[in-house]
Amino acid sequence: MAEKTTTLEIRNISKVFPGVRALNQVNIQAKGGEIVGLIGVNGAGKSTLMNILGGIHPQTEGEILIDGQEVRIESPKDAEKYGIGFIHQEPVMFQHMTVAENISISRLHGKINYRELNETARKYLDRMGCDINPRAKVRDLPIGERQMVEIARALSSGGKILLFDEPTASFTDAEKNRLFEVIRELKRKGSCIFFISHFLDEVAELTDRTIVLRDGRVVIEGNTAEITREQILQNMIGGKVAEVTAGKERSFDQVVMKVEGLTRGSKPDRVSFKLHRGEVLGIWGLMGSGRTETLRAIYGLDKPDAGSIYLDLEDGRGLRRVTPKETRELFGYVTEARHDDGCLLPWSVWENMSAPNLPSYKKKLFLDYGRQRQDSEEYCKKLNVKTASIYTRMESLSGGNQQKVIMAKWLIRRPKVFLIDEPTRGVDVGAKAEIQKMIRKLAEEGTACLVVSSEIEEISAVCDRVIVLNRGRISGELKKSEIAKEALMHLCV
Amino acid sequence: MKKRLAMVLSLGMALSMMGGFACQAEEGKTLKLGISWTHYNDSLFYSWGEGLEKIMEETCKDHGYDSVEWVSIVAEDDAAKQAADISDLITQDCDAIIAYAYDNQAIASSVKEAQEAGIPIVLWDRDEAEGATPEADLFIGLDTYNQAYLAGKAFFQKMIDAGETPTDIISIMGATNDNNALNRQKGFEDAAAEFDLEIKQTVPSDWDSEKALTGFTAAWQANPGSNCVLIASDFIVTSVQTVLEANDAWYPAGEEDHVWICSQDGFPTGVKFMQEGYMDYSGMYNVDGMCENFANAVYDLIDGTYEGEAKLYTEPMVVDAADVDTIELWGANYMDEAAE
Amino acid sequence: MSEKMREAAGGEKNGRPLSELLKNGNTIMMLLIIAALLILSIAIPRFMSVGNIFNLLVQASVIGLPAIGLTFIIITAGIDLSLPTNMACSAILGCLIMQKTQNVVLGVLSILFFAVLFGCINGFSVAVLKMVPMIVTLAIQTLNTGISNFCTQGTSIGGLPESFSRIFAGSIGGVVPVSVLVFLVVAVIMHQVLAKTIFGRQLFQTGINERAARVNGINTTKILFCIYVIGGVMAGINGVLTAARLNSAGPTMGPASAFNNIVCACVLGGASVWGGKGSILGTVFGSIVMAIITNVMNLLNVDFFATYVVKGLVIIVVCYLDVLRNRVKEN
Structure with a gap:
C-alpha cells in the first residue's frame, strides 16, 4: 500500500445563489493523512463548500483538483467516483430498508446477495465499534445510530476524501470517542478528512489543521495546535462572545x-x-x-x-x-x-x-x-x-x-x-x-x-x-x- | 408565477381544442336533434347513430328543413351524468331528444324535464321501467320476443331438416333483470316447445362474457352430449368458442361434431361466425327498420300531430347462415373493425 | 417572488391584510373562471342563459359536495374512493325505507344515517386501526357496490313519494335549484369550519406533520376519524339530492369513475394529494371548473372521443400542477 497519498486542492471557489454570495474565492489544500477542521457559524459557507465537493451544487467559479487533476463534480455519483464520501448532518436514509441495504445502497442492483451484503455492513460497523444489527430497519434505530450507519455507508463506498458534517451532534461521549478512533484510523490509512463541527473542543482534540470560515471566506487558517480557542471564537463571529458559565448553587423548596x-x-x-x-x-x-x-x-x-x-x-x-x-x-x-x-x-x-x-x-x-x-x-x-x-x-x-x-x-x-x-x-x-x-x-x-x-x-x-x-x-x-x-x-x- | 401561467395555458389549450372539435351549424332552417347515449363504444351504437343520421338527412328536405344538426352526448354509464346531459340538451333547445336510457327508472325524471320544456323525447331500444311515470313520447325498440322466437323456430326446423335431433339444449341468457333478456329467453322456450323440446340448462350471464365463460364451462361439463346452444347475444359467442374448442367440439356446419348455435343481435363477430359456418341462425337487429320508424314519427312529434303507437316494436331480421352473404346486414358494415 | 408563489400555493391563509388576498391562489382561480365565462358567453350564445348557469351549478354541486368532503380528507394525505359508491348505496338503502314507509323525513334521515355509518367505518379503520386509506375505502367501495346490487337486484328503486323530488329537486321561487342552494350553504359552513375553527387548524397540522401535531397536543386519531365522517355526511347530502333529481335510486347513480371529477376538483382548487394543503373555496371553484368543462363540451357538441381526450389532458395538467406546487424547493 505504498501508493502516493491523495491530495485535494480547492482553487478560488465561489458560489453565488440568487441574492447571496455563499462562497467567495475560497482556497483550501489538503492531503491524505490529514484531518482538517472546518469551523464557522451557520451561514458561513461550510455546508455550501461541502455540497460542492459532494456534487449537490456546482460551483459558480473556481476549480477542484484531486491528485493534481482537475475534476468536475456534477452529481453525488461523480463525487463517489472521485472517492469523496459525505456524512450528512441530518442522516438521509431509506427508512424502510435495512441497515445493510442502506450501507450498500449505491451498489444495489441486479441480484442481491444478502449474506454478502450483511457481512459487508458488519465489517464496517465493527470497525466503528458499533453493534447495530445489519438486518434492522433504519426507521427503528435512534437518531444517533442512524448517523453511525451513515458513516459506515461513506466508508464502504471506498472514500479517500471523507467529509464529516457535524457527525457528533447527536453522539454521546462513548460513541464520539469510538468515532474519533475510526477517524484517526482512517487518517493513518491515508484518507483525507474534513471535519465540520460546532464543538471547538472536538476540533481541538481531533484535527491537525483548523480553517475558520466567515461570510463565505477563509478568515483564519493554521495548525490546530497553534490557534487558540479565543482566536477561533473571535474569527467565527467577528466579535467577542460571552459563554454561559456555571453559576452558583441554588436551593429549592417548592x-x-x-x-x-x-x-x-x-x-x-x-x-x-x-x-x-x-x-x-x-x-x-x-x-x-x-x-x-x-x-x-x-x-x-x-x-x-x-x-x-x-x-x-x-x-x-x-x-x-x-x-x-x-x-x-x-x-x-x-x-x-x-x-x-x-x-x-x-x-x-x-x-x-x-x-x-x-x-x-x-x-x-x-x-x-x-x-x-x-x-x-x-x-x-x-x-x-x-x-x-x-x-x-x-x-x-x-x-x-x-x-x-x-x-x-x-x-x-x-x-x-x-x-x-x-x-x-x-x-x-x-x-x-x-x-x-x-x-x-x-x-x-x-x-x-x-x-x-x-x-x-x-x-x-x-x-x-x-x-x-x-x-x-x-x-x-x-x-x-x-x-x-x-x-x-x-x-x- | 410559473404555476399560474401553466394553468392559464392549459385552460386555453383545452378550450381551443373544444373549439376545434366542435361542429359548426349550417345556414338555413335547421332541425336540431339531441342524443344522449349511455356509452358509445360498440358497433351497434355506431350503426344506430349512422343509420339515424343517414335517414334524417334524406327525409328532412321533405318536411321543410334544410339540414339536420346533431348534438350527441355520452353519459359514461352514469345515471346522474345522463340526467345532467339531457338537461344540457334541453338548454340548447333541441327540437327532439333521443335517449338510450342507462337506468330505466331514473330516466323518467329526464323525460319529465323534457316534456315540461315542451321537447318530445324518444327512448331508444331500452324502455322505461314498468310503472315509471311520466311515459316518454315514443319508444322505439326491437321486438325481442319475436327475435328469439322466430329465429329459434327456424333454427330448430333447420336442424331437424338436416337430420339432427336437438339434445340437451343449453341456453345462455342475459341479465335476469333485463326485459330484453327475459323476452329472448321466453322466445327461445316457446320456439322449443313448438317442437316438443325443452331447454335442459339455462346459464345466466348478466351480459358479462366472463360470467358466461365460467357458467357455460360448467354447463358443458354437465351436458357433454349437447349438440345445441342458444345464445342471448353475439358477444357471448367467443366465450362459447373457448369452451367448445377446449372440448374438441368447435367445428363448422357439415362436419360430424358440429354443435348447432343460434344467437342474437347480428354483431360483426356473429356475422363472421355465420360466414365461417360455426353459427347457424341469428335473430338480428333491424337497424334500418328502427331508424325508419324514428323518421316516420319524429316530424309529427315535433309538430305535436303524432297519432301513432307510443311504443314501436320493430320486427327482427331472422337470418340463416346460408343467406348471410346475400342480405344486407348492419353488422357486416363493421367487419373490418371487428377483425382488429 | 418565490415567497409569493409559496403563499399562493399554500391555499388558506387567514386574516391576512387585504393586499395579501391578491397573492392568494383562490383569487386568481376566480379571475380565471370569470375570464373563461366571458370568453364562453361570447363564443356560445346560450351559455350565459339563466337556465344554463343554474344547470351548470347543479352539475357543480354533484361534484362539489363530495369534493368538499374529500378536501378535508386529502389535507391529511388520505383518500376516500368510496365517496360516489357510498352516495349510491346510502341513497338506495334510504330510498328502500322511503318507498316502504312513504315517509320523506324518515327516508332522508336514513340516507344520511347510512352515509355517516360508512364514513364511520372508513374513519375507524384509518384512524384507530391505522389501515391504509386507499385500501380501506376501496374495500368499502366494493362493499357498497355489493350492497347496492344485492338490495336492488340491479334495478332502481322507484315509487318514492312525490313530495321527495318536489322538495329536494325543486327550486326556490322557480329559479334557484335547491341543490345549488344546499351546496352553497354547505360550502360556506365547511369553509368556516376549515379556515376558522380549532378543528380546522388542527386538521392542517395533522396533514402537514402528524408527529409534530401530536407533540402540539392534538388528538390526531380523533381528527382522522372526524374527516372520514365528514366525507360520509357529504356523500349522504349528495345522495339525497341526486336521488331526488332522478326520483329514484339505483346502483347506476354513483359509478366509481365519478371519483375522477371529485379529486380533480380538489386538486384544481389547490389541495395536494401529498397532504397539508387545501381550501373549501378552492374546491368549490375547482368543482365549477370541472362542471364548465363538461357543460361546454356538451354545448359545443364536441366529438365523444375528444371529450375523453380533453378530460384525460385535464387530469394530467391537474396532476402536474400538484407536482409544481410541491416540487422540492431548491436553494
Whole structure:
C-alpha cells in the first residue's frame, strides 16, 4: 500500500445563489493523512463548500483538483467516483430498508446477495465499534445510530476524501470517542478528512489543521495546535462572545412535579424524581439510555405501562395526580429532532407559535387571529428571533431561529413544566449561548425545566441538578457542584 | 408565477381544442336533434347513430328543413351524468331528444324535464321501467320476443331438416333483470316447445362474457352430449368458442361434431361466425327498420300531430347462415373493425 | 417572488391584510373562471342563459359536495374512493325505507344515517386501526357496490313519494335549484369550519406533520376519524339530492369513475394529494371548473372521443400542477 497519498486542492471557489454570495474565492489544500477542521457559524459557507465537493451544487467559479487533476463534480455519483464520501448532518436514509441495504445502497442492483451484503455492513460497523444489527430497519434505530450507519455507508463506498458534517451532534461521549478512533484510523490509512463541527473542543482534540470560515471566506487558517480557542471564537463571529458559565448553587423548596415509578417497557424503567419551582433538572445518559422516551412519557405522548405524575396546580390543594391529557395541555415539550416532529416547516412563524395553543385563542366558535399574531410579535421580540416578519415560513429560518420559535410556542402557554430535549442541537454558537441563557432566565422566573442534553458543557452550564439514566433507569443524581465528565461517565457505565 | 401561467395555458389549450372539435351549424332552417347515449363504444351504437343520421338527412328536405344538426352526448354509464346531459340538451333547445336510457327508472325524471320544456323525447331500444311515470313520447325498440322466437323456430326446423335431433339444449341468457333478456329467453322456450323440446340448462350471464365463460364451462361439463346452444347475444359467442374448442367440439356446419348455435343481435363477430359456418341462425337487429320508424314519427312529434303507437316494436331480421352473404346486414358494415 | 408563489400555493391563509388576498391562489382561480365565462358567453350564445348557469351549478354541486368532503380528507394525505359508491348505496338503502314507509323525513334521515355509518367505518379503520386509506375505502367501495346490487337486484328503486323530488329537486321561487342552494350553504359552513375553527387548524397540522401535531397536543386519531365522517355526511347530502333529481335510486347513480371529477376538483382548487394543503373555496371553484368543462363540451357538441381526450389532458395538467406546487424547493 505504498501508493502516493491523495491530495485535494480547492482553487478560488465561489458560489453565488440568487441574492447571496455563499462562497467567495475560497482556497483550501489538503492531503491524505490529514484531518482538517472546518469551523464557522451557520451561514458561513461550510455546508455550501461541502455540497460542492459532494456534487449537490456546482460551483459558480473556481476549480477542484484531486491528485493534481482537475475534476468536475456534477452529481453525488461523480463525487463517489472521485472517492469523496459525505456524512450528512441530518442522516438521509431509506427508512424502510435495512441497515445493510442502506450501507450498500449505491451498489444495489441486479441480484442481491444478502449474506454478502450483511457481512459487508458488519465489517464496517465493527470497525466503528458499533453493534447495530445489519438486518434492522433504519426507521427503528435512534437518531444517533442512524448517523453511525451513515458513516459506515461513506466508508464502504471506498472514500479517500471523507467529509464529516457535524457527525457528533447527536453522539454521546462513548460513541464520539469510538468515532474519533475510526477517524484517526482512517487518517493513518491515508484518507483525507474534513471535519465540520460546532464543538471547538472536538476540533481541538481531533484535527491537525483548523480553517475558520466567515461570510463565505477563509478568515483564519493554521495548525490546530497553534490557534487558540479565543482566536477561533473571535474569527467565527467577528466579535467577542460571552459563554454561559456555571453559576452558583441554588436551593429549592417548592415541589412542582413528582414523577413516580414511570415505566414503559424497558425505557423508562421505574423512573421517580421530584422537580422544584425554578429548578433546571438535567437528564443525562448515553445514546439509547431512554432519555427521550422518558420525556415523551412525562409529556403524555406515549402511554406508560405504570407510574404516575403528580403536579402542584397552585390551587392550594398541593400535589395531585394528572392525566396524560392534562400534561399535554400544561407542559411544553421541545423535541430532539426539530424537523421531524418539532415544528411545521411549511407554516409561518406565527402559525407555528399558536399551533399548540389554539384552545386558548378561542373566540366564540372561531379563533382570534389578531391575538395570535400579537403574541407572536411579542415573543419574536422577547426571544430575539431573527426573521423578516411573523409571516415568514419556518423552513426559511436558520436552525437557531427555528429553535427559538419552538421555544416561544411553548412559552406562550406559560408551561407548568418545560421539557427540553437537546436545546441547542444543530444551532450555531451565537444562538446556542442565547438559548442557554434563556433557559436560565426562565428558571429564575420560576418555571421548572427538565433538560436533556448530550453535551456536558451544556448540562453543567444550565442545570441545577442532574439525574443520570442508564438503560432506562435512574443510576444516580448529581448536584450542580458535582457535575463533571468523570462523575457522569461513572454513573452511566 | 410559473404555476399560474401553466394553468392559464392549459385552460386555453383545452378550450381551443373544444373549439376545434366542435361542429359548426349550417345556414338555413335547421332541425336540431339531441342524443344522449349511455356509452358509445360498440358497433351497434355506431350503426344506430349512422343509420339515424343517414335517414334524417334524406327525409328532412321533405318536411321543410334544410339540414339536420346533431348534438350527441355520452353519459359514461352514469345515471346522474345522463340526467345532467339531457338537461344540457334541453338548454340548447333541441327540437327532439333521443335517449338510450342507462337506468330505466331514473330516466323518467329526464323525460319529465323534457316534456315540461315542451321537447318530445324518444327512448331508444331500452324502455322505461314498468310503472315509471311520466311515459316518454315514443319508444322505439326491437321486438325481442319475436327475435328469439322466430329465429329459434327456424333454427330448430333447420336442424331437424338436416337430420339432427336437438339434445340437451343449453341456453345462455342475459341479465335476469333485463326485459330484453327475459323476452329472448321466453322466445327461445316457446320456439322449443313448438317442437316438443325443452331447454335442459339455462346459464345466466348478466351480459358479462366472463360470467358466461365460467357458467357455460360448467354447463358443458354437465351436458357433454349437447349438440345445441342458444345464445342471448353475439358477444357471448367467443366465450362459447373457448369452451367448445377446449372440448374438441368447435367445428363448422357439415362436419360430424358440429354443435348447432343460434344467437342474437347480428354483431360483426356473429356475422363472421355465420360466414365461417360455426353459427347457424341469428335473430338480428333491424337497424334500418328502427331508424325508419324514428323518421316516420319524429316530424309529427315535433309538430305535436303524432297519432301513432307510443311504443314501436320493430320486427327482427331472422337470418340463416346460408343467406348471410346475400342480405344486407348492419353488422357486416363493421367487419373490418371487428377483425382488429 | 418565490415567497409569493409559496403563499399562493399554500391555499388558506387567514386574516391576512387585504393586499395579501391578491397573492392568494383562490383569487386568481376566480379571475380565471370569470375570464373563461366571458370568453364562453361570447363564443356560445346560450351559455350565459339563466337556465344554463343554474344547470351548470347543479352539475357543480354533484361534484362539489363530495369534493368538499374529500378536501378535508386529502389535507391529511388520505383518500376516500368510496365517496360516489357510498352516495349510491346510502341513497338506495334510504330510498328502500322511503318507498316502504312513504315517509320523506324518515327516508332522508336514513340516507344520511347510512352515509355517516360508512364514513364511520372508513374513519375507524384509518384512524384507530391505522389501515391504509386507499385500501380501506376501496374495500368499502366494493362493499357498497355489493350492497347496492344485492338490495336492488340491479334495478332502481322507484315509487318514492312525490313530495321527495318536489322538495329536494325543486327550486326556490322557480329559479334557484335547491341543490345549488344546499351546496352553497354547505360550502360556506365547511369553509368556516376549515379556515376558522380549532378543528380546522388542527386538521392542517395533522396533514402537514402528524408527529409534530401530536407533540402540539392534538388528538390526531380523533381528527382522522372526524374527516372520514365528514366525507360520509357529504356523500349522504349528495345522495339525497341526486336521488331526488332522478326520483329514484339505483346502483347506476354513483359509478366509481365519478371519483375522477371529485379529486380533480380538489386538486384544481389547490389541495395536494401529498397532504397539508387545501381550501373549501378552492374546491368549490375547482368543482365549477370541472362542471364548465363538461357543460361546454356538451354545448359545443364536441366529438365523444375528444371529450375523453380533453378530460384525460385535464387530469394530467391537474396532476402536474400538484407536482409544481410541491416540487422540492431548491436553494
